[in-house]
Amino acid sequence: RRIGQPEAILCEGKALADLDAILGALQGRPTLLTRLAPERHAALAAPPKDYDPASRTAIVNGCLPARTGRVRVVTAGTGDLPVALEALRTLRFGGLSPDLIADIGVAGLWRLEEQIESIRDSDAVVVVAGMDGALVSVIGGLVGVPVIGVPTSVGYGAAEGGRTALNAMLASCAQGVLVCNIDNGFGAASAVLRILEARAR
Amino acid sequence: RRIGQPEAILCEGKALADLDAILGALQGRPTLLTRLAPERHAALAAPPKDYDPASRTAIVNGCLPARTGRVRVVTAGTGDLPVALEALRTLRFGGLSPDLIADIGVAGLWRLEEQIESIRDSDAVVVVAGMDGALVSVIGGLVGVPVIGVPTSVGYGAAEGGRTALNAMLASCAQGVLVCNIDNGFGAASAVLRILEARAR
């Protein structure tokens, strides 16, 4: 990418032959593969070695140079983990060493209270939550650093495949929180990289 | 009403002449009028005296006999007040003396913390919130008593006229919270009356 963003390939929805061609043309550039299902990874002509099934990501030609920045990735529930792991892998690919703080949803507020100081002391927080998406509003009201909400498709019925969490984060009563597409851990992490990149200049 | 519920008339959407006829046929029965706009109240043939413009309700032929029960009506923001006041009036009409706890939305969690003990010590809690509706999930996780969420149409854009708060309450990560129609403070209060009525038998 000419703009300094990490190079990434969205594998879902591309034919295997097309993926093979794209991988064959990378010429040694560090590249992140996202939304690559295990059976599709295995079926590639040259399956990348650094593949992580939980986040469905592969890293080809190594990570970008290390950079500084305290980033926390927070999840409301256990079901939000795959999306959080996609964010974590993208951040690591981008040269960071982020922390995961899992399963601190608002239905048990004491869990959040135990972690709030370390969240407050971040350069950016990625908040991954499905269902009501309420964790973004609560954290957004407690910390002054950038808060990036990632709605997930966790939940059923009125959760509407993540649309309810998405809308709740957009309509949040906490000011200045920002939002990504549903299940887009990659996008939230890329935004963190933009924030830290701009700062580094 | 044969089932013991307070008699109520939804005034919105009825012609004035029809309202006059309904009021003329009440024969002294205590009756609550809801969604009665000030200019429509003034235009009735015999405008009820006990009219409250903030909640847009009128009480005709007095309230029902007093009954016991500690009920809290909680709001997230100042904009939710009209709906909360409709709930409060309905509860008073039903013979209760409910408390209002206003403006304790989750973006400022300390406000909720100051009130949580009195909320916990209730027979039922009505939680009125728009935008993200997150207050229902937080209170639902902190108290064991019945929690009734009333989504409001407060907010814009992704708030979708109350649908986002409604869906967030339905998909809440807190278990066993119940929900009413958007802006339906009357319905939430009626449900509280059912709960206390069943208990009294």
Next chain:
Amino acid sequence: RRIGQPEAILCEGKALADLDAILGALQGRPTLLTRLAPERHAALAAPPKDYDPASRTAIVNGCLPARTGRVRVVTAGTGDLPVALEALRTLRFGGLSPDLIADIGVAGLWRLEEQIESIRDSDAVVVVAGMDGALVSVIGGLVGVPVIGVPTSVGYGAAEGGRTALNAMLASCAQGVLVCNIDNGFGAASAVLRILEARAR
């Protein structure tokens, strides 16, 4: 749960390894597992013995202490049974002995008429219905006790996966009926436990 609600785990959407870890950390606390498909139950490291495939629930470490309360779970049609059974299992887990009254949808009103007295004589009624969700309105108009509607995803086309029943229950012409998420028998039962818990104090 610190608030006295029964501990429960939503199994859908969690990795098997994560479920095994959660179950391994229960330390003897009575716990309800919901939305656990038969093949996923069988694949657990230590499949709980008290598993019921019809309701897709498992009970681990026994039920909560018995408590009193007459609760009816009513269904409109045969297709609504799995959701009703989830509600029944949750109520039993919570220490109650609820009754099931099945298949009394409004298209055959005489079936409802035969059961209405026992429904009227309850502490709470859970009404499970898909398609038009009309049973909630009819029962809500006939009884004065708490009525909790559970819309189901039964039906096709304009049934919209349960959204039509959900909206119809929310917009019900019967006053003071309350609503849960689509297919959420667990939530309705949890709400009944809140109502009976508050009463017991």
Next chain:
Amino acid sequence: RRIGQPEAILCEGKALADLDAILGALQGRPTLLTRLAPERHAALAAPPKDYDPASRTAIVNGCLPARTGRVRVVTAGTGDLPVALEALRTLRFGGLSPDLIADIGVAGLWRLEEQIESIRDSDAVVVVAGMDGALVSVIGGLVGVPVIGVPTSVGYGAAEGGRTALNAMLASCAQGVLVCNIDNGFGAASAVLRILEARAR
């Protein structure tokens, strides 16, 4: 109309000048004007004399020849009256003498029970209901004659401007009920005229 249907003009959304031109070209043919607001009626070049503001209809050049047929137009609530009156006027314009049975919504089932015999003894029933639209399912289950549901935009929030009643009628658990557009009393009456017309041949 060459097909034998009554000639009708939907006045909403047409410029006054265009309406004047259309009326000027009728050449004595009996014509029904629908959705004609009082102030627009008054502003026409030659306001038709047989104008009824409650149904917002005008009849020009008299009604069609009388025909036989027992038709009932039933409403759930008082707010549904304008739509029911549009149906009644259209039926009268078509040569029938329909009956109105008002305000027998399912929240008070005894009101329906008092009328059910006369409804059962019809050639067709038009059921006008907003909110949950449940009246169509209940009547559809109790009578064997043609049942035509007209959803109305009465209600707020989850009533979705009539879409909930519409979907509930379409997804009705009663078999063989048919549905019109929201607030379309004219359409329901026209369908009754088709039924009676086909029978007369």
Next chain:
Amino acid sequence: RRIGQPEAILCEGKALADLDAILGALQGRPTLLTRLAPERHAALAAPPKDYDPASRTAIVNGCLPARTGRVRVVTAGTGDLPVALEALRTLRFGGLSPDLIADIGVAGLWRLEEQIESIRDSDAVVVVAGMDGALVSVIGGLVGVPVIGVPTSVGYGAAEGGRTALNAMLASCAQGVLVCNIDNGFGAASAVLRILEARAR
């Protein structure tokens, strides 16, 4: 059915064991089974012999007594056939001998023109169409008999699983056409039986 409608069982969404129980309790009454997939039919304890996979219907204990009535079932395209066949089987079960007129969609208007006289000469017409649903409007404008539109889920993208055809039929510019749920050939046929039943009395 006490109201004289043919007895029918919607098989989709019911457990096989529940279907076996229902079939075992029929006591010789003629009954129609709908939405019964071939593999589910084969898995029943006593698979009904009169099973038709194309319409996914079975007839148990024979059809109802023959009655008179000229009914046409019309389809826009070949993909609409399964729904049309469900309507035809239901009509035959109800004692009628309906005709199928297939594949006369409006994109080739001459096909409709060749059939219009026989359609005009019916007691009722069932019009089955997906995508734009336009055939209902065109036929509704050409014939004076009852027209019942059945939107189908045929199409993709903006066809929205049948919702576009449904809405187009409801908003049709032809007056007095009536509509069923998406893919509900059974419902349309049941409505025809109501129309002919009322006429026969």
Next chain:
Amino acid sequence: RRIGQPEAILCEGKALADLDAILGALQGRPTLLTRLAPERHAALAAPPKDYDPASRTAIVNGCLPARTGRVRVVTAGTGDLPVALEALRTLRFGGLSPDLIADIGVAGLWRLEEQIESIRDSDAVVVVAGMDGALVSVIGGLVGVPVIGVPTSVGYGAAEGGRTALNAMLASCAQGVLVCNIDNGFGAASAVLRILEARAR
């Protein structure tokens, strides 16, 4: 415009002061103003003289040079006229002399039949229709020239403010018809100008 398209200003949603500034900077270039309500036109600093309230358009600095091309703008009903007039004015501004063929909706197919030859003999046809939008499918099946559908917001209820006509046109059973935004007569005409422009080169 550098691409050769006629310069146009969408006046709706712009402040009057901003419009005055834009008009003041035109430097003699021929420009079309669209969606300019009469009261806003009158309130401009220098109201353009060539203003047409029916189409809500103004032409400033004259039309573009005349060009050849037979274009028909067809409407389904009288209510579609304002959108059709916007298309006609845009075409005239672009140097064409288009014809209007009004009120030939499919509910009266004979009206279309009388005009079909002149429609067939066009370089492009703009079809303006609300409600079911069926006219696009019928014309698209009868002529081989470019057909551009403009859905209008005419209709109520299931017409969904033009979304139903829009979706019906997109899902049309006639092949190769193209669609514009709801009520966008300007856009359809601009597309015609692109077609004729490309041909002229």
Next chain:
Amino acid sequence: RRIGQPEAILCEGKALADLDAILGALQGRPTLLTRLAPERHAALAAPPKDYDPASRTAIVNGCLPARTGRVRVVTAGTGDLPVALEALRTLRFGGLSPDLIADIGVAGLWRLEEQIESIRDSDAVVVVAGMDGALVSVIGGLVGVPVIGVPTSVGYGAAEGGRTALNAMLASCAQGVLVCNIDNGFGAASAVLRILEARAR
């Protein structure tokens, strides 16, 4: 087709037996089969030889006579290829020799800049894009020839299965761009054939 459009069969949603019958009745006419999945192609009684799995199309009885016209089919991303290939095959079937310009989405604007001159020098451009659909607006602003947008279902979450790209193209800030149904490469190509056909007369 009597109107001169290429004969085409949408294979999705038709039973194999019905397809066999249709193919058997072609009588040597050149015909295009679309949306024919590989396993369905193989299962036909006489699988057409000229089958292309990438575009899921088959050509039977050869292509139409060659005609002139410079047409470009442009895609935003690799995932849009199948839809673009459907358009290309339809154009080739129609006698044209179109060019494919792949993977020039707006997130890397330099790729578009390299191709813009050849796009500008076309008789018509088909722009295939999912996700945000932004490529249509950018190209629409840079070229004066006919631009036909085909939204694809590529993307997830807020991409809404192609509805977002569809709406973005319809609401495009570039004037005079036209739109097809989601994933409808066939429709866009058919529209191009209409444009070139009209020109040829």
Next chain:
Amino acid sequence: RRIGQPEAILCEGKALADLDAILGALQGRPTLLTRLAPERHAALAAPPKDYDPASRTAIVNGCLPARTGRVRVVTAGTGDLPVALEALRTLRFGGLSPDLIADIGVAGLWRLEEQIESIRDSDAVVVVAGMDGALVSVIGGLVGVPVIGVPTSVGYGAAEGGRTALNAMLASCAQGVLVCNIDNGFGAASAVLRILEARAR
């Protein structure tokens, strides 16, 4: 605010008396009032002097201390100005000196090209766009700094009151762009303040 965010009051949807009370309790704290319509501003008990009708904001008790940071607020069209001005006022209230770059929508890409270097050289960019929202994708692909999209309700029909721009920004093909609620210039600016605040620590 305890978290260091600027104190702000959303005035829309609050009663005037409630606003007067809130303003009376500010005790000299710098506060921003948003969505305050001119006539409501004038009707306050003590109308704040620093009121700007174009952005509908008022600043009470002065701005926050000046801080450094190069922030650009970019708009696609003239209609997006009010939202951009709300962002600009919020940034100024927060101590920044942001630049406005107006009317560089993608339909005229050369306008963007002239400004891209100054946009690239920012600490954060706020991109305000309605209709197709495509400007966010184009800028997101050209610059590496944080990009915050604000969809506006500018447009009609398929613009869906800003939902199309919102979804297009969320589904953007440019990686790492973030999004706010529709018309929420205040929220975007608050997010910029979080980014600069975190950096300053």
